[in-house]
Amino acid sequence: MTATEAAPTRTEDRPAEEPPSQGQGGQFSSPLVVTVLLIVAIGLQGPVRRALSAPVMQSWMTVFVAVVVQALPFLVLGVLLSAAIAVFVPPAFFARALPDRPALAVPAAAMAGVVLPGCECASVPVAGALVRRGVAPAAALAFLLSAPAINPIVLTATAVAFPNDPRMVLARFGASLLVxxxxxxxxxxxxxxxxxxxxxxxxSEGLGKGAAFWGSVRHDVMHAGGFLVVGAMAAATLKAVVPASWLHAASVNPVVSVLALAVLAVLLSICSEADAFVASSLTQFSLTARLAFLVVGPMIDLKLFAMQAGTFGRAFALRFAPVTFAVAVLTSVLVGAVLL
Structure with missing residues (x-):
C-alpha cells in the first residue's frame, strides 16, 4: 500500500515542476526582446537622424510641437475645471435654474453652457445627468452642444489662436449658440x-468627492490629451506632407473648403479646448471654413457619436448626429458671411 501511494505522489509532483521552467523561459525572452530592440535602434540611429533632419520632418515637428505647446495649458485647465464642476456642483442646480417652459428652457440651457469650462467629453455625462434629474431633453441637448464651444476656456483659447482675427471669437460663440x-x-x-x-x-456615483474628481480628471486627460496629439499630428501632416496644390484646390472653392474642414473636424475628433490651434494652422482655408471646423468639431465627431450612443442610445445618435452636422455647417456659413 505504501509503494502504490508513493507512485501517484511522484507523478503528481512532476507536472508541478513545468510552470517554473515556462516562467523562466518567459523571463528570459523579455530581456532578449528589449536587447534586440536596442540593438536595432542603435543600428538604425544614422538613418533615423537623416530622416529627422529632412526639411519635411523639420517642418512637421515644428507644427506639431507648436500646436501641442499652445493647446496643452488650456486643455489641462479645462479638464480640472470641468471635473470640479461635474463633481461638486449638483445636477439638480441646473434643473432648478431653468425655466419650466421647454421653449424658454432651451436658450437658457444653451447659455448655461458658459459655466462648464470643459471639453465635449464632460458635456455628455452632464447632459445625461440633467435628463436623469428631470430636465427636458430639448434643454439638456442644447446644453450638451453649447457647453464645449462657448465656455470661457474655449473662447480664450480661440482668441489666443487667432490674435489677428478677434471676430473669430464672436463668430464661434454666435454660431455655436445658434446651433x-x-x-x-x-x-x-x-x-x-x-x-x-x-x-x-x-x-462615479457611490465614490467620494475626491475619488470622483481625480477619476474625472484622469479620464478627460487620457481622452482629450490623446485626441490632441492625434489632431496635432494630422495638422502637421497636412501642413508638411500634403502637396500645397491639393490644399489650394480644396481651399479655392468655398463650398468644398467648408465641407472639407467640417468632415475633417468629425474625423480628427479634437478636444474643443485645442481645436482652435489646429484650425489656426490651416491658413490655406478661409476663416469661414475654419469657423465650420470649430463649430462642427465640439458638436459631432467620432468620439462624440460613440459617447452619445452609449449615453442616450444608438437610435438617438443615428438621428441626432447627421442633423447636427447639417445645421452646424449651414449656420457656420451664414455667420461667417455676416461676421467674417
Whole structure:
C-alpha cells in the first residue's frame, strides 16, 4: 500500500515542476526582446537622424510641437475645471435654474453652457445627468452642444489662436449658440420619447468627492490629451506632407473648403479646448471654413457619436448626429458671411 501511494505522489509532483521552467523561459525572452530592440535602434540611429533632419520632418515637428505647446495649458485647465464642476456642483442646480417652459428652457440651457469650462467629453455625462434629474431633453441637448464651444476656456483659447482675427471669437460663440438652440427646438418639436434611451447612472456615483474628481480628471486627460496629439499630428501632416496644390484646390472653392474642414473636424475628433490651434494652422482655408471646423468639431465627431450612443442610445445618435452636422455647417456659413 505504501509503494502504490508513493507512485501517484511522484507523478503528481512532476507536472508541478513545468510552470517554473515556462516562467523562466518567459523571463528570459523579455530581456532578449528589449536587447534586440536596442540593438536595432542603435543600428538604425544614422538613418533615423537623416530622416529627422529632412526639411519635411523639420517642418512637421515644428507644427506639431507648436500646436501641442499652445493647446496643452488650456486643455489641462479645462479638464480640472470641468471635473470640479461635474463633481461638486449638483445636477439638480441646473434643473432648478431653468425655466419650466421647454421653449424658454432651451436658450437658457444653451447659455448655461458658459459655466462648464470643459471639453465635449464632460458635456455628455452632464447632459445625461440633467435628463436623469428631470430636465427636458430639448434643454439638456442644447446644453450638451453649447457647453464645449462657448465656455470661457474655449473662447480664450480661440482668441489666443487667432490674435489677428478677434471676430473669430464672436463668430464661434454666435454660431455655436445658434446651433445649440436650433437643435434643442428641433428636438422639442420633432423628437420622440422612444428615440431617447434614459441615461444610466454614472460610474462615479457611490465614490467620494475626491475619488470622483481625480477619476474625472484622469479620464478627460487620457481622452482629450490623446485626441490632441492625434489632431496635432494630422495638422502637421497636412501642413508638411500634403502637396500645397491639393490644399489650394480644396481651399479655392468655398463650398468644398467648408465641407472639407467640417468632415475633417468629425474625423480628427479634437478636444474643443485645442481645436482652435489646429484650425489656426490651416491658413490655406478661409476663416469661414475654419469657423465650420470649430463649430462642427465640439458638436459631432467620432468620439462624440460613440459617447452619445452609449449615453442616450444608438437610435438617438443615428438621428441626432447627421442633423447636427447639417445645421452646424449651414449656420457656420451664414455667420461667417455676416461676421467674417
Amino acid at each position: 445649440a438652440c436650433a437643435m434643442g427646438w428641433l428636438w422639442q418639436r420633432l423628437g420622440r420619447a422612444d428615440w431617447l434611451r434614459p441615461p444610466a447612472r454614472p460610474s
